[in-house]
Amino acid sequence: MKSRSRLALASLSATTAVVLAFIVPTTPAIAHGTMSDPASRVYTCKNEGPETPKSDACKAAVAAGGTQAYYDWNEVSLLEAGGRHRQLIPDGKLCSAGRDKYRGLDLQRADWPAKRVSPGSLTVTYHASAPHSNSNFEFYITRDGWNPTQPLRWSDLVHLQTFNGQNPSTFTNWTLNLPNRSGRHILYSIWQRVVGSNEAFYTCSDVDFGGGTTNPPTTTTTTQPPTTTTTTTQPPVGGTWAAGTTYSIGNRVTYGGVNYECQLAHTAIAGWEPPNTPALWRRL
Amino acid sequence: MRFFLLVLAFMVSGCATTQPGAVLRGDPLDVMFLQMMLPHHQQGVEMVALAEERAQNEELRMLAAAIEQTQATEADTMRGWLTSWGEPLTAPPDSHAGHGGMRESDPKEVERLSALRGAEFDQRLLNVMIAHQDDAVQMARWESGSGANQEVKDLAERIDKSRTAQIGMMRTFLDRG
Structure with missing residues (x-):
């Protein structure tokens, strides 16, 4: 048993061994x-x-x-x-x-x-x-x-x-x-x-449970979840960045008072604001 | 015990880039989140990269390219944090952390997608990416709720928002197709 745990430890790097000692008690390892x-x-x-x-x-x-x-x-x-x-x-x-x-x-x-x-x-x-x-x-x-x-x-x-x-x-x-x-x-x-x-x-x-004459309802009111419609709009020249707008390479926007130029065609979404997405926007 | 200490000393000296004191700078949960998110990102990138040559829907191709590029820069940021904390980029496979990862998309999925073209490809990619990004949202909410480092939590918030929006877009593409 002892030699076994030694072997197991030896197989880990020291870094992970130390880190593991910290992780194990609170690990949120997923069931x-x-x-x-x-x-x-x-x-x-x-x-x-x-x-x-x-x-x-x-x-x-x-x-x-x-x-x-x-x-x-x-x-x-x-x-x-x-x-x-x-x-x-x-x-x-x-x-x-x-x-x-x-x-x-x-x-x-x-x-x-x-x-x-x-x-x-x-x-x-x-x-x-x-x-x-x-x-x-x-x-x-x-x-x-x-x-x-x-x-x-x-x-x-x-x-x-x-x-x-x-x-x-x-x-x-x-x-x-x-x-x-x-x-x-x-x-x-x-x-x-x-x-x-x-x-x-x-x-x-x-x-x-059986015995159920579950009458099929005459009107099935299937509540359709509202689908988020992405209304793609043409960007106004030099406008403010807006989610839902489709931008092409070279389009310019302002966001937080700063100007950006589009680097890759995409439809803007929340979470892809220009300061956070250097792959999409270049700060001018 | 002596044997173990020797091994430990050897390992520490062997890690040239790791300062012995640096290993504790990353909060364990932040580290685990990043170590789980990195391979997840990689797999997502591999799948969306297939769209350029296979997708029929122009909007899907555009979204796929933007996902590919934004996730690549996010991955750079995540690797940067782990490296600066002296942490490995991936959790050791036999550790609790490795076991704790959300299920990654079946590696065979890339193979299945590769075999398809046109509308069939579009539908499968959309469904698989909705599932994949839905997993990312779960991991991100875990980090936002239980993580420690504010910068990592901010990234998690952006991942939550952007993936939720992507799922919305992909569902409209599916409805139209």
């Missing part, structure tokens, strides 16, 4: 995981294969948001959540954690592959590919009468149980007590890390 049973949407589509989805729901999810989400199935997370789930994740985007990368998971469909369940006890399994101690796990079920073709809102969730101070392993089981429901519902979970990280993970697992 990874999702619900494997009942399988979360991301787990289902990952198992079908990101490039070869089989179910109509996964096909639609991949078509809507690409394949990368399903390679990174264990990262439907917010790194700086720190318990602010309801503040950070808007209604309708609970399954993606409000992240564009995972937007395919928010599709409002009544055909997501679902596990058949019954009221009463249900053992659930969480697959943590990088488990971390000191974690809280919260479980919710959608309210009676919830419709899978409607956006999932925070107010649709009924709290089932929270397990605090958990030290998950690669596969961790908990037993929940499911209430009476009929038809399709979503079992929602939040894994909030507590020590050394603010990271939280979110999962949507479709379950079917």
Whole structure:
């Protein structure tokens, strides 16, 4: 054991060894995981294969948001959540954690592959590919009468149980007590890390209680997220730099009282202000 | 123990550019953020660089070129900080820091993208870059929220803003395509 740790240390440079000694206690090293049973949407589509989805729901999810989400199935997370789930994740985007990368998971469909369940006890399994101690796990079920073709809102969730101070392993089981429901519902979970990280993970697992004659609503009110329209405008000569404007090489702008000349054609965006982007703007 | 000290002494003397006192000048979280962000940037640059010869959408080609150039200068800044603190540019692979990195885009993705042309390429690049920049936003918010160095946090704020705006643009390109 001793010689082993010596070897390990010898393989690191002194610099990293010293730095590591400082990092380890507070490391926010990122955990990874999702619900494997009942399988979360991301787990289902990952198992079908990101490039070869089989179910109509996964096909639609991949078509809507690409394949990368399903390679990174264990990262439907917010790194700086720190318990602010309801503040950070808007209604309708609970399954993606409000992240564009995972937007395919928010599709409002009544055909997501679902596990058949019954009221009463249900053992659930969480697959943590990088488990971390000191974690809280919260479980919710959608309210009676919830419709899978409607956006999932925070107010649709009924709290089932929270397990605090958990030290998950690669596969961790908990037993929940499911209430009476009929038809399709979503079992929602939040894994909030507590020590050394603010990271939280979110999962949507479709379950079917059966007996549900979930009438397809005659009018599906799909709330389209407002797409930010990039109105590309012609830059006024010698005008003030403005996001949304498309600039060509040689265009001149002022920003903060300083004059700049465009070095590379681009549409200006917040975060690409001239003083911060020497690749795009040359100070005159 | 003696063996270990000898190794340590050898290692320190072996690092010609590293002042023994300099290693602690970078806050551990700032360092980890930069060490994670650098390879992430590199991968993004590799993917957008494919657009010049393959993309069909003129606006996408323009955005890709601007992402490539701005990320290259950001990477220079990030390398500059790490170097000035006497920190390695990448986290050792077997360290906690190395393990802690956000998943980088599948290296095979560059291969898959390379095989495509025109509208098919555009769609795949857009989806993959939306995902990639969404990861960058997550890392940036982590640094802005928990980092220490104000300059690094300012860069993180700009990364958050610019990537969020890029995602918005890329989603409109997708909707139009």
